[in-house]
Amino acid sequence: MARAANYDRDAALDAAMTVFWRKGFHATSLKDLEAALSMKPGSIYAAFESKENLYLLALQRYFEASRRGFRTQLAGFDSPLAGLASQFQSYVDLADEDATRQACMLMKTLVDTRSTDPKIAEVSKSYLEAICAEFAQAFEAARDLGEISADADPKRLARRYQANITALRVELQRGTSDADVANLAADMTQETLGLRVGA
Numbered sequence: 001m002a003r004a005a006n007y008d009r010d011a012a013l014d015a016a017m018t019v020f021w022r023k024g025f026h027a028t029s030l031k032d033l034e035a036a037l038s039m040k041p042g043s044i045y046a047a048f049e050s051k052e053n054l055y056l057l058a059l060q061r062y063f064e065a066s067r068r069g070f071r072t073q074l075a076g077f078d079s080p081l082a083g084l085a086s087q088f089q090s091y092v093d094l095a096d097e098d099a100t101r102q103a104c105m106l107m108k109t110l111v112d113t114r115s116t117d118p119k120i121a122e123v124s125k126s127y128l129e130a131i132c133a134e135f136a137q138a139f140e141a142a143r144d145l146g147e148i149s150a151d152a153d154p155k156r157l158a159r160r161y162q163a164n165i166t167a168l169r170v171e172l173q174r175g176t177s178d179a180d181v182a183n184l185a186a187d188m189t190q191e192t193l194g195l196r197v198g199a
Contacts, residue, residue: 007047012037016048017058021105024112025055025120056123062105063127070134080142084135084161085192088185091168092178101172104165106131132162148195157195164188 019036020028030041030051037044048054073090077083094101102108109124135158142148148157168188171181193199 007037007039007043009047012039012047013057013061016054017061017105018099020055020058021062021099021102021108024108025117026112052117052120055120059105059109059120059123059127063130066104066106067131067134070131074138079147080138080145081147081193081196084138084142085189087165088168088188088192091172092182092185094172101169103169103173107166128162132158135161142195146197149197152195161192164191
């Protein structure tokens with residue numbers, strides 16, 4: 001097998017993530033990867049073993065960046081509930097060229113590979129569950145601080161919250177008007193803040 005030439009692994013994985021996120025696992029060709037990574041086929045396989053493995057590494061990169069972004073956003077607020085609510089507006093504020101305006105790569109992967117590549121689909125599902133667990137921890141923190149009812153179910157709230165985030169990103173990808181997206185985000189923000197005790 002050809003030895004991989006010198007390359008920037010982080011840059012290559014970022015490039016792979018970008019093209020896979022946009023086109024999906026099946027629709028991304030080797031030529032797409034060659035162009036995106038500026039690497040020859042032999043070097044790609046020497047560095048990453050297979051298209052599937054490269055996809056899994058790109059998916060892991062996306063997951064870790066998403067989790068890190070959520071934690072950073074949440075850390076900017078003294079109130080966990082306010083931090084959670086702020087996520088919706090953060091999508092409204094995205095620049096037109098921001099890749100995050102696309103639907104979630106994890107969800108797109110699950111839809112794309114569930115019936116054809118169960119290994120990839122299962123990894124994507126596990127990452128979605130891990131992100132949901134992050135949301136649940138934030139709701140649990142809000143409950144512990146007395147922001148939301150003591151009998152609130154953080155896991156149930158997290159699933160609803162994740163569904164809202166997914167729906168908002170789908171609206172962004174389908175090209176819904178900025179005004180309608182802003183209204184939807186405002187409704188979701190209000191729903192989250194409405195959980196506050198005494199709201």
